[in-house]
Amino acid sequence: MPQQITIAVFSENKAGLLHRVTTSFTRRKINIESLTASQSEVPGIHRYTIVVEITPEDADKLVHALEKQVDIQKAFWYSNDEIIYREIALYKIRAEAMTDGSPALEVVDRHHARILSVEEHFTVIQKTGRREATTQLFEELEPYGILEFVRSGRVAISRPMKELKDYLAELKVASAR
Amino acid sequence: MSTTTKPDTSETSSPSNRITGSEAVVRCLLEEGVDLVFGYPGGAIMPVYDELYKYSDQIHHVLVRHEQGATHAAQGYARSSGRVGACIATSGPGATNLITGIADAMIDSTPMVCITGQVPKHLLGSDAFQETDVMGITIPVTKWSFQITEASEIPEVFAKAFYVAKSGRPGPVVIDITKNAQFGELDYQYERCEVVKTYVSRPDVGRNELQEAADLINSAERPYILFGQGVILSEAEAELKALVEKAGIPAAWTIMGLSAMDTDHSLNVGMLGMHGNYGPNVMINECDVMIAIGMRFDDRVTGNLEKFAKQAKVIHVEIDRAEIDKNVKTDVALVGDAKEVLSLLTPLVNENSHEAWHQKFKECDAMEFDKVIQNECSPTEGMMTMGEVIKNLNQHTKGEAIIVTDVGQHQMVACRYAEFKQTKSNITSGGLGTMGFGLPAAIGAKLGAPERQVIAVVGDGGIQMTIEELGVILQTDVHVKIVLLNNEFLGMVRQWQQLFFDKRYSATEMVNPDFQKIAEAYKIESKRIDDRADLDQSLQDMLDHDGAYFLEVMVGKENNVFPMVPSGAGVSEIRLE
Numbered sequence: 001m002p003q004q005i006t007i008a009v010f011s012e013n014k015a016g017l018l019h020r021v022t023t024s025f026t027r028r029k030i031n032i033e034s035l036t037a038s039q040s041e042v043p044g045i046h047r048y049t050i051v052v053e054i055t056p057e058d059a060d061k062l063v064h065a066l067e068k069q070v071d072i073q074k075a076f077w078y079s080n081d082e083i084i085y086r087e088i089a090l091y092k093i094r095a096e097a098m099t100d101g102s103p104a105l106e107v108v109d110r111h112h113a114r115i116l117s118v119e120e121h122f123t124v125i126q127k128t129g130r131r132e133a134t135t136q137l138f139e140e141l142e143p144y145g146i147l148e149f150v151r152s153g154r155v156a157i158s159r160p161m162k163e164l165k166d167y168l169a170e171l172k173v174a175s176a177r
Numbered sequence: 178m179s180t181t182t183k184p185d186t187s188e189t190s191s192p193s194n195r196i197t198g199s200e201a202v203v204r205c206l207l208e209e210g211v212d213l214v215f216g217y218p219g220g221a222i223m224p225v226y227d228e229l230y231k232y233s234d235q236i237h238h239v240l241v242r243h244e245q246g247a248t249h250a251a252q253g254y255a256r257s258s259g260r261v262g263a264c265i266a267t268s269g270p271g272a273t274n275l276i277t278g279i280a281d282a283m284i285d286s287t288p289m290v291c292i293t294g295q296v297p298k299h300l301l302g303s304d305a306f307q308e309t310d311v312m313g314i315t316i317p318v319t320k321w322s323f324q325i326t327e328a329s330e331i332p333e334v335f336a337k338a339f340y341v342a343k344s345g346r347p348g349p350v351v352i353d354i355t356k357n358a359q360f361g362e363l364d365y366q367y368e369r370c371e372v373v374k375t376y377v378s379r380p381d382v383g384r385n386e387l388q389e390a391a392d393l394i395n396s397a398e399r400p401y402i403l404f405g406q407g408v409i410l411s412e413a414e415a416e417l418k419a420l421v422e423k424a425g426i427p428a429a430w431t432i433m434g435l436s437a438m439d440t441d442h443s444l445n446v447g448m449l450g451m452h453g454n455y456g457p458n459v460m461i462n463e464c465d466v467m468i469a470i471g472m473r474f475d476d477r478v479t480g481n482l483e484k485f486a487k488q489a490k491v492i493h494v495e496i497d498r499a500e501i502d503k504n505v506k507t508d509v510a511l512v513g514d515a516k517e518v519l520s521l522l523t524p525l526v527n528e529n530s531h532e533a534w535h536q537k538f539k540e541c542d543a544m545e546f547d548k549v550i551q552n553e554c555s556p557t558e559g560m561m562t563m564g565e566v567i568k569n570l571n572q573h574t575k576g577e578a579i580i581v582t583d584v585g586q587h588q589m590v591a592c593r594y595a596e597f598k599q600t601k602s603n604i605t606s607g608g609l610g611t612m613g614f615g616l617p618a619a620i621g622a623k624l625g626a627p628e629r630q631v632i633a634v635v636g637d638g639g640i641q642m643t644i645e646e647l648g649v650i651l652q653t654d655v656h657v658k659i660v661l662l663n664n665e666f667l668g669m670v671r672q673w674q675q676l677f678f679d680k681r682y683s684a685t686e687m688v689n690p691d692f693q694k695i696a697e698a699y700k701i702e703s704k705r706i707d708d709r710a711d712l713d714q715s716l717q718d719m720l721d722h723d724g725a726y727f728l729e730v731m732v733g734k735e736n737n738v739f740p741m742v743p744s745g746a747g748v749s750e751i752r753l754e
């Protein structure tokens with residue numbers, strides 16, 4: 001059964017590499033639900049965190065197809081219970097909806113969201129959490145008028161304790177054979 | 178023309194060697210032992226061509242007539258010689274014309290480096306004349322690709338490109354070089370690439386897995402080896418033979434594995450796949466242990482996966498980890514270079530003979546001979562058949578020739594009936610099935626193995642896709658023998674239309690030109706025959722002729738290739754008629 005799967009791809013940061021990564025998905029007609037590029041804990045190593053809806057069998061194949069790319073060091077896939085993950089969402093709300101005692105403010109409080117910025121004409125709310133939580137807040141704020149909304153891709157930390165640098169050390173030995 | 182002498186490169190790496198990027202390109206090629214490139218000039222690659230002119234005593238440039246021809250020629254060269262094929266094209270249309278050959282090399286694991294010119298760096302993204310996004314287009318069909326925008330990048334990128342192309346599971350690499358990088362200068366110094374830290378070219382096979390595999394083989398009653406091109410690419414022919422003979426295991430080749438073993442070896446049971454032999458297909462569902470070596474379980478080999486070897490324990494020897502469990506679930510994966518894995522595995526397996534098991538293949542062979550082979554290879558009336566041409570050809574070549582095929586019925590027939598006594602003797606477009614592959618690949622194959630007889634077996638459809646490459650034969654005097662099996666149809670598609678589309682021959686009948694006049698125009702000795710009485714002597718004349726030769730053989734228009742595993746059927750549902 002297809003399920004939500006998070007793929008972590010580790011590589012050096014080079015032009016064209018994202019194309020090589022995404023090609024592995026598009027040629028299999030796997031839709032990318034979210035994609036985040038960032039540094040990793042290892043200097044010089046970049047990571048992509050990609051969320052897709054596929055079967056574990058396909059995830060295995062995809063990870064091996066990614067890993068065989070010359071410039072990609074490692075790729076892993078995780079089911080949701082193997083990771084701690086979050087997204088960040090920003091909501092731009094009309095200023096007059098966010099006055100003292102307004103129901104919108106009460107919604108923000110109840111969701112433990114933050115007021116990130118108060119400007120003359122609008123207020124920006126920040127909410128960090130899982131997709132359901134940021135979506136729930138969106139739905140509850142919608143009646144007050146959301147001028148702009150953006151949500152980041154998923155960022156995820158894996159539960160297994162083996163560190164990337166250990167994998168990279170193994171790779172260094174293997175590549176020098 | 179000499180294409181085999183390696184240039185002396187001992188003085189080309191001295192430090193503080195200030196040269197242009199374009200000269201560096203040529204010197205990098207020399208460092209990698211390249212003495213032959215296939216290509217076509219154009220605006221954005223002119224500085225490199227100017228250097229090729231200066232270095233023409235060290236690098237022979239073969240001017241093809243279309244860039245697609247350059248890629249297939251480079252493929253043919255790579256596969257007959259075991260070296261990396263190299264080709265050069267200009268930006269834009271020059272680069273896009275390479276794509277078919279690059280995709281072919283990718284799926285058939287052929288080591289190739291393609292160099293494309295590109296507009297100057299400051300014009301990238303401006304829709305400049307003959308600008309196209311070569312990286313964007315080639316990334317999905319290359320093992321690796323890189324765009325060079327500064328001259329100083331050239332040596333390192335070239336070294337990596339050649340290492341990546343030929344190591345591990347080989348494949349095509351594209352280097353796109355902007356014109357400013359060709360004109361720019363660098364302090365040239367070349368170091369060959371031995372390792373890429375993000376890439377494992379030679380996985381270390383697990384010792385436990387080796388023992389598990391050996392235990393499975395030793396306990397097997399009906400073991401069966403399927404081998405592919407991985408055996409040829411890793412030069413594991415002797416190791417394969419040693420395993421096969423020691424353990425007495427019948428071995429079948431995929432289309433890409435052809436010639437890795439002698440055709441007449443008693444344990445070579447023939448070809449797998451849709452138009453393979455009857456026994457090798459049927460026995461897939463009878464064996465108890467399957468040992469797949471350097472092959473990737475292509476759908477044309479497996480047929481319906483739900484009906485493929487479900488009863489068997491599967492051992493998969495494969496250098497590319499991504500192939501393990503991709504199509505067929507493996508019980509023991511031996512991830513590594515076939516030569517290394519087999520040399521470690523064979524000492525662990527017991528001697529055996531499995532006589533009764535071999536007998537089952539022989540029974541199938543007899544059935545296939547009666548129902549298919551006899552009629553196909555020894556007809557006495559009607560038009561000539563493709564099979565009898567190949568059988569007759571075998572008698573002349575004694576299995577010593579390199580057979581290059583195009584794609585279609587003639588390809589299947591040639592692969593079924595051609596006999597081989599030397600490795601690297603079958604060059605065909607297996608994975609991509611690229612019509613037009615045959616003629617340019619044969620040209621490349623001949624240049625890669627000038628001492629060998631190279632015979633291009635082509636159809637009337639495929640040859641017209643790259644027939645312009647006859648110009649290379651004219652200009653470069655390549656002694657390729659061309660056997661055109663002309664049935665005036667796109668025969669394989671027509672066969673499917675007959676069998677699966679109620680004989681609606683949609684767009685498969687060919688109104689052909691006078692091929693003899695075309696051959697004559699290119700000053701190639703030629704002959705056309707339609708009587709089987711002339712076949713034997715005509716083949717002899719072709720092979721005796723000191724030069725290229727074009728022999729057109731008119732064959733039956735509506736003959737079919739059998740056996741056949743219908744699309745979607747299981748391998749044991751193979752049809753003999």
